[in-house]
Amino acid sequence: MNAVYEGATPGFLVWRLSMKWRVAVDRAVSPLGLTHAQYSVVATLYGMRRSGERPSQRRLADRTGLEALYVSKLARSLESAGLLERTRDPRDPRAVQLALTPRGVEVTGRAIETVQGLLRQLLEPLGGLEGPRTRAFTDDLTTLLDTPLALPPDTGTHETEQS
Template sequence: MALSPGESPGFLLWHATLRWQREVSAALTPLGLTHVQFVLLACAWWLNGQGEHPNQLALARQAGTDVKMTSQVLRALEQKGLVAREVDPADTRAKRLYVTAAGAELAPRAVAAVEEADARFFRAVPLDDALPLLKRLARPDS
């Protein structure tokens, strides 16, 4: 027997995800970033802070994004002056990614805005309950 939509975990997850994405997008709009731009900027900023200058493929893996889409979004971030790409001396076909001064100033503000949106969204569920579940759903093979 088929579940009603209100009892379907996938359908409920779909609606929860849509609501969360709307809240994150609303938090990022005043900063001039889309959600995916934020994710790629924040990942590049974090990696740069760890002393890494990833290429596009490494950034896509870190962010969990499609490589072609990552390339398109990086172009937009580059046009906004938030990231720069330089030829990798070890592989001239690849480009290393650097967050610019403007990107380094915006990234922590964007992270704070998203963390506030997350706190509002997840306030109904204790993090001790939510994090283990979300980790299992995000990485089922772990």
């Protein structure tokens, strides 16, 4: 074990791993003109497209875990780059549907291959992508992600130091 992490809390380790992953993905997909956040959007759209979905921005935000306003901003930048198209939902004129363009499908396919290579590297110490330790790790992560957190109520005020 790296001495830097000795005595570290699980929360700190999760944060460090997520930062390591984000930086690695950012660097890996940068040559394709993508950021990690943009990759999250196009890769999720790619998967939803394969199952016949053309999701709304809201549905995509729910699927990715990103804020809807942030997904909207990312979608606009991806549309400007020619990777995504945004159209009004014929069933709900307030909703915007998202779809990859043919160029978006091609770029996203290459990005997914690149990120899968990174994932294989990351998981090698656990026995690889299909190893039993990786499956257990995935199960543990899923359990943690499915566990709701009770956040303290926001009172809208901040205590100040009194003299």
